[in-house]
Amino acid sequence: MRASLIQIDVNEDESVESRRRRVGSLVRGQAGADLVVLPELWTTGAFAYEGFDSDAEPLDGPTHEAMAKAASDAGVWLHAGSIPERADDGTLYNTSLVFSPSGDLIAAYRKIHRFGFDKGEAVLMGAGRELVTVRLPETTLGLGTCYDLRFPELFRGLVDAGAETLVLPAGWPERRRAHWTLLAQARAVENQAFVLACGTAGTHAGVPQAGHSIVVDPWGEVLAEAGAGEEILTVEFDPGKVATTREQFPALKDRVLGLETPRRQTP
Numbered sequence: 077m078r079a080s081l082i083q084i085d086v087n088e089d090e091s092v093e094s095r096r097r098r099v100g101s102l103v104r105g106q107a108g109a110d111l112v113v114l115p116e117l118w119t120t121g122a123f124a125y126e127g128f129d130s131d132a133e134p135l136d137g138p139t140h141e142a143m144a145k146a147a148s149d150a151g152v153w154l155h156a157g158s159i160p161e162r163a164d165d166g167t168l169y170n171t172s173l174v175f176s177p178s179g180d181l182i183a184a185y186r187k188i189h190r191f192g193f194d195k196g197e198a199v200l201m202g203a204g205r206e207l208v209t210v211r212l213p214e215t216t217l218g219l220g221t222c223y224d225l226r227f228p229e230l231f232r233g234l235v236d237a238g239a240e241t242l243v244l245p246a247g248w249p250e251r252r253r254a255h256w257t258l259l260a261q262a263r264a265v266e267n268q269a270f271v272l273a274c275g276t277a278g279t280h281a282g283v284p285q286a287g288h289s290i291v292v293d294p295w296g297e298v299l300a301e302a303g304a305g306e307e308i309l310t311v312e313f314d315p316g317k318v319a320t321t322r323e324q325f326p327a328l329k330d331r332v333l334g335l336e337t338p339r340r341q342t343p
């Protein structure tokens with residue numbers, strides 16, 4: 077299976093419309109890949125909070141239109157990263173879109189863990205509640221977005237739902253790049269799954285981005301890693317390695333569920 081992760085430079089010198097056109101061309105250039113992955117909030121910038129409202133769009137908005145066409149022109153499965161979605165009731169969500177090679181929207185995942193603590197995304201956007209998997213001919217994708225990477229229970233839930241390839245669009249900052257690499261490998265090892273994590277390059281809202289998109293196999297080996305700038309990271313991998321790893325080293329079968337909570341010690 078061939079996957080291309082398009083690590084987009086997201087900066088304020090380029091308008092959202094022109095970036096959308098440019099990214100459409102980049103996706104079209106990936107004809108021949110099985111799966112193309114884009115980063116989180118690449119239209120606006122994951123840290124450009126003031127743009128969340130002004131750039132928000134409905135699920136069937138301009139990014140949907142451009143990416144559906146790009147997926148069908150290229151004939152690829154396209155994880156189109158995420159958009160600031162405005163739902164019918166006005167709530168904003170950080171929503172990832174997955175298109176089939178015929179350009180149909182197959183899945184939408186609303187980011188569950190919002191970043192920012194008491195500001196930014198955490199207050200401007202609503203939280204998703206649903207785990208989302210997508211069956212491709214070669215593998216089953218499990219979807220997460222950026223900050224979700226820090227919450228292992230989400231990915232374990234996806235594995236329980238059949239995920240073999242965990243796909244994570246992100247806008248991860250340079251400042252915490254060490255966490256990005258470490259956590260991507262940890263999620264791969266503990267879930268015996270592929271991790272395809274696609275970040276952004278450049279600087280937006282004053283936040284330098286880490287880049288370093290990464291593909292990790294179920295044994296924790298890094299199959300490919302991007303540099304800091306805009307780059308298309310292409311990797312060939314064998315989805316069958318998930319089943320063989322889980323058979324040969326069946327740690328997932330040794331999970332112990334339903335542990336008792338500790339009783340409070342009385343002095």
Ligand SMILES: NC(=O)CCC(=O)C(=O)O
Nearest residue numbers: 122191222223247249252
């Ligand atoms: N956009 C994000 O979710 C940023 C996450 C982040 O910076 C971190 O987890 O660290």
